[in-house]
Amino acid sequence: MRATMIHAARDIRLEEAPAPSVLTPTDAVVRVVRSCICGSDLWPYRGENPTDEPHPIGHEYVGVVEEVGEEVKNVAPGQFVIGGFTYSDNTCEICQAGVHSACLHGGFYGAKDRAGLPVGGCQAEYLRVPLADGTLVATPEMPSDDLLPSLLTLSDVMATGWHAAVSADVREGHTAVVVGDGAVGLCGVLAARELGAERIIAMSRHASRQAIAREFGATDVVEERGEEGAERVRELTGGLGAHSVLECVGTGGSMEQAFAAARPGGRVGFVGVPHGVELPVERMFRKNISLAGGMAPVRRYLPHLVSSVLAGQIAPGAVFDLTLPLDDVAEGYRAMDERRAIKVMLTP
Amino acid sequence: MRATMIHAARDIRLEEAPAPSVLTPTDAVVRVVRSCICGSDLWPYRGENPTDEPHPIGHEYVGVVEEVGEEVKNVAPGQFVIGGFTYSDNTCEICQAGVHSACLHGGFYGAKDRAGLPVGGCQAEYLRVPLADGTLVATPEMPSDDLLPSLLTLSDVMATGWHAAVSADVREGHTAVVVGDGAVGLCGVLAARELGAERIIAMSRHASRQAIAREFGATDVVEERGEEGAERVRELTGGLGAHSVLECVGTGGSMEQAFAAARPGGRVGFVGVPHGVELPVERMFRKNISLAGGMAPVRRYLPHLVSSVLAGQIAPGAVFDLTLPLDDVAEGYRAMDERRAIKVMLTP
Structure with a gap:
């Protein structure tokens, strides 16, 4: 599959990478339907955060579940899902207190999980989502294309x-x-x-x-x-x-x-x-x-925000003022860096 | 009357000063029944805050109202009162939001008020209290001596x-x-x-x-x-x-x-x-x-805390482990500075 890697400041490359698979019983694999570039991706892009070695990048996504581990109960293959920019179990004491971004068992995309297994970035075709039950929120049905931008914003911004x-x-x-x-x-x-x-x-x-x-x-x-x-x-x-x-x-x-x-x-x-x-x-x-x-506990707000978008109460997708194919991800970074775009959405 | 002045670091003097009087229609003059020395008085005492010129010191007190200005309605001569370490109108938008320590018309003891009139320190025999209605809380009756330490703590600590x-x-x-x-x-x-x-x-x-x-x-x-x-x-x-x-x-x-x-x-x-x-x-x-x-909005909590002390629900007066006559105020500072005392109460 194609996946976005950052090699160094201002060096974003779309590369071929092995497609992710279910590695633990609580994983899901998601086919990314829309991803985007975040203002915080610009910190490493601009060299304000160092990039010591090339790694996958991107932490915002909506997609369709391809496959789930045997312990996953809340989402199933074929469902449309939204996940936040961190994964979390949604059951530990810290998640229960609403601070999913500091989940005792959670982590970030584009880095290894606590067991040392790879978790890719979201500016890619497919994504391994650890702790799928505690991370993903499924919509009742497949949303229409015009709702995708707004649903995608729920992943982070x-x-x-x-x-x-x-x-x-x-x-x-x-x-x-x-x-x-x-x-x-x-x-x-x-x-x-x-x-x-x-x-x-x-x-x-x-x-x-x-x-x-x-x-x-x-x-x-x-x-x-x-x-x-x-x-x-x-x-x-x-x-x-x-x-x-x-x-x-x-x-x-x-x-x-x-x-x-x-x-x-x-x-x-x-x-x-x-x-x-x-x-x-x-x-x-x-x-x-x-x-x-602090770092937003996205998962805490997702159920309410997904409902709000589906009900037409909010339409935050208006923040996307440039849409590019994943192939042009590097141009997307440039457009945001140069403030030619507020936020760039990526299609597969 | 006798009043405590700080002249410089470690230079605390009890001096003769003119007794305060009602200067504006919203003032009260209070005869101080108990005062004390605050941990924050130690900042200038230790020279960590500069003392540019001699000024009255002390901001905690309980006492008996001697005299009130003609617009004062909530307290009357003869009543026992507690006031916080700042004075406040209790009616401005900031007080109404519970932040009396940032009252739009309030101020501090031991400094001039907004009209440039003198407000003394509380380690003294008498005190001019500006904005008396918004500052002082009276007890229903004269409290017994054993309640004085606990009531005094409500003024600050x-x-x-x-x-x-x-x-x-x-x-x-x-x-x-x-x-x-x-x-x-x-x-x-x-x-x-x-x-x-x-x-x-x-x-x-x-x-x-x-x-x-x-x-x-x-x-x-x-x-x-x-x-x-x-x-x-x-x-x-x-x-x-x-x-x-x-x-x-x-x-x-x-x-x-x-x-x-x-x-x-x-x-x-x-x-x-x-x-x-x-x-x-x-x-x-x-x-x-x-x-x-931040700086405690004492007045906001006073009604509840006064009731709690009078009902015997709390007895915070136990923090006073040394009581000295006002004449020995300098020794009181030394005892707190040297951590020989947690908190020093001063009797007239």
Whole structure:
């Protein structure tokens, strides 16, 4: 089969690789129907995270189950499934507490599992999914093609935006600020709307992204950044700042902006992988601004989000503004790196 | 009257000062019946916070109202009152959200108010209390002397320990770890018990403090510190760490220990004034450990805590292990600095 490998910074190659098979009784093999490229794939692509040796890449997928191990009960061959960017057992104490991304037995795609067995990347034709029962959520029937983009976002960006909103404690009638207008930030806007925020301030200076933010529920757009941006937010919120701030980037600057936009007693929900972030602990102390979030426990939110997409309640697929065949995966990375695309979907 | 002034590091003097009077229609003047010395008073005492010029010090008090301004409605001369270590209006949007310590019109003792009028320190015979209606809570009747220590703790340390437990999201049946065995940490143990924690692990290596921790509800004591201490906590919690960690110190080491003791998805509640703290943002991200807390909104908790003390439900006054007359206030600072006393109460 064809599978995407990263060899080094800016060196993405589609290569021939052995097709995966069921290696343990709890595995499933999934034929990938749609995959995509994540903002976090750009960290190694740009060399900000080192790539010590070539390895498979990609962690977002929807597909059809090809084969399952003998202990798999919840999904069966032929079913359409969505999985998050980590696999998890959904039964350990940590999963039961809703933190599937720190599952005691889980792991990541594109690396070995805890038994040392290979788990491929998702920018590929087929994928071995460990702990299939605790990882995959099947749709009741085969979804139509037009739903695929939205279902695919649930694998990461929509669930991550949702986690930002949940972590930021977005509540009915409150004000939420979203820092970051990438796919996760835009999904964060949608999540804040779904969770009942009355006012949603998207911080963005790109017209095309602002348009999606407004489509997703943003009531205001602030183009200014840094302290100036925070000042604009305070002006829009009676001088106080926002109850909830969704930090969807992960840089020092975005985190600083997030805290500057929060009111006393407010909460920042962060989901951007932190790079060079120093948290303003004195400000947090003085103003009782809390910080929650982290790597999104996608599996926790999947049942609700899948239902929402199938019911037409949310259509986060709008974040995909470029679709390429898997053969052109390297061009997809370039397009995202150069910000020519918000998010790239890959067809087989 | 006599009032305590700090002139410089280790230079505490009881001096003659003009007695305060009602300066605005929302003021009260309180005769201080008991005051005390706070762990946070030791920061300037030790020179870790600079003292640029001599100023009054002390922020914890209970007393009797002497006089009120004409707009004061909730307290009257002759009533016994407790106030928190900040004053607040209890009506602004931030107070209504429960963050009285960041009140839009509030302030601190020992400094000027927003109108530039003097507000004295509480280690004194009399005190001007601005925003009396939003700051003071009166008891239904004059409390007996034996209740005074416990009522006095509500002015800061007990309310602060309570805030640590609330911020750490202590819940019925969960496990809480308390980092810090000073007065706030010990009160945090008591708060965790009151909020229903099933297991309360106090981190302490001082026998006398361990004894109070156990009296307050600690089920386990861990003497080890740092990574070794965190390892002990994990052993006691099935390898996972605690749901809630109360960080009641404010140093880099104590914060690190707090995060190391928290399970994935857990929460650290911090109330120690941060000094040299760097937050472990990558760990927070990877494990979804959240951080909440800050300067305690004492006024928010006062009605409940006053009732609890008067009903005999809690007796946090046990944290006072040395009582001195106000005349010996400098000796009180020395005793706390040298850790000869957990907390020093001052009588007029």
